[in-house]
Amino acid sequence: MLGAMKEPRWLDSSQQRHWRAFVEGSVRLHDLMDRDLKAKHGLSESEYEILVRLSEAPEMRLRMAELAESASQSRSRLSHTCSRLESKGLVRRATCPGDKRGVYAHLTDEGYSALQRAAVDHVEVARDFFIDVIDPADLEAIGRAFTAVTRRIGEVR
């Protein structure tokens, strides 16, 4: 009897339309940006994200766990990705003075300049295919909406 309480509450047709539009658009946009980044700079989106986060951190370094969290990646994935970035010379690992378990990922100078180059193109694409085709008021709505989504997801862990 209890199980039966969970009746499917379907979306109404306009909700469904909007939801679908979002899913399709965001998948295609992500694909496009990913391809572009890889073709022009040999970086995957997750590698790029890591460089961005490091570049914004104080002293351009972060603990692995913080970096994983801020780049929305699992620790394992970060560890592998970081090894790749390290072998490309864009990132360097160093042990953490206070906590011997800890590891800092540092952005190297080479990493910084690779990021600079990539960011210019990345923003260009974001502009061409996202910012510039969206009405400014709708862009604000997007900001509000996704902030709420992130907050909601944070509530449950």
Next chain:
Amino acid sequence: MLGAMKEPRWLDSSQQRHWRAFVEGSVRLHDLMDRDLKAKHGLSESEYEILVRLSEAPEMRLRMAELAESASQSRSRLSHTCSRLESKGLVRRATCPGDKRGVYAHLTDEGYSALQRAAVDHVEVARDFFIDVIDPADLEAIGRAFTAVTRRIGEVR
């Protein structure tokens, strides 16, 4: 001299905020839904997408190329994924009468009922973490915006 024309046109700070909010929110949402689907139904998002498209097609079948296009996947990826779905018994392949190169992917009865079950939960999650936390007017804005994004991407292939 020509190369120098491409000056970085950075985003202004509110554009940047909205863009970031979107990237973060959509990554987290995608992650959440992916995990949920896999945990409860053993399906990846791309497998789910394939089942959805098939279920909506006339006679619940599509040519591989059409399916790839509508699920935004490469043909190679579809081919592999389809093999997995076939071995789970959710999809069945059949040669195409008119065109001997062609292959139809059919949704099986088992596939249809697996999809039904998954869809109920999927919608529930979409509602909990997306639809229900977004102001209806903002949701409309999202629909408009991402429709425009998809159109723009379509212009360049």
Next chain:
DNA sequence: TCAAGGTAGTTGAATGTTCAACATGTGAAC
């Protein structure tokens, strides 16, 4: 009718990602 070029789909190897197990270190309780 047959050669040339295009399309459909699959394959296998290289590459990335996930998952569970592990090694190491910390910190709090006793």
Next chain:
DNA sequence: GTTCACATGTTGAACATTCAACTACCTTGA
């Protein structure tokens, strides 16, 4: 100060995706 639970980060194997051939078939046109 030893023990126990927990946290950090890495590893390797299983799994998924991408990329570049490749097979088979269709279409066009001379």
